[in-house]
Amino acid sequence: MSESLSIRIIREHDYRFTVDFGEAFAALSADLPPPLGQADGPSPEHLLAAAVANCLSASLVFALRKFKQEPGKMETVVTCTTGRNEQNRIRVTGMEAVLNLGCPAENLEHLERILGQFEDFCTVSQSVQSGIPLTIHVEDSTGKRLK
CATH class of the missing domain: 2.20.25 (N-terminal domain of TfIIb)
Known part of the structure; x- marks a missing residue:
């Protein structure tokens, strides 16, 4: 479809x-x-970063809710790096997303499985990743890196 x-x-x-x-x-x-x-x-770069952040956040919530888990108040930060290519044109050279769950990891069941699949639900990041390197990290509310 x-x-x-x-x-x-x-x-x-x-x-x-x-x-x-x-x-x-x-x-x-x-x-x-x-x-x-x-x-x-x-700027266009801000809008691209916002689209990636929003889609990744929504995808993580979707994956959590499939297992009836509630992430609490989440926060996602996407950093977009620009640089010049071989033709000296400014391009987005990389992006990093850090998703911070609103609760400790031990409050969530099936977290390993959730973290293993949520990126696949994100239309925007999966599309962007084919042309721009994108690193994705997930942390819990204590700052512990989960992915």
């Missing part, structure tokens, strides 16, 4: 654009950082 979605990008001025999601969601402003833009909104 194939699905599609569309967004519209409307240039306001310089490098500032309105991202229009249609009637379902409020629009947001996107902009490039100086010296080209004014940083009046998230």
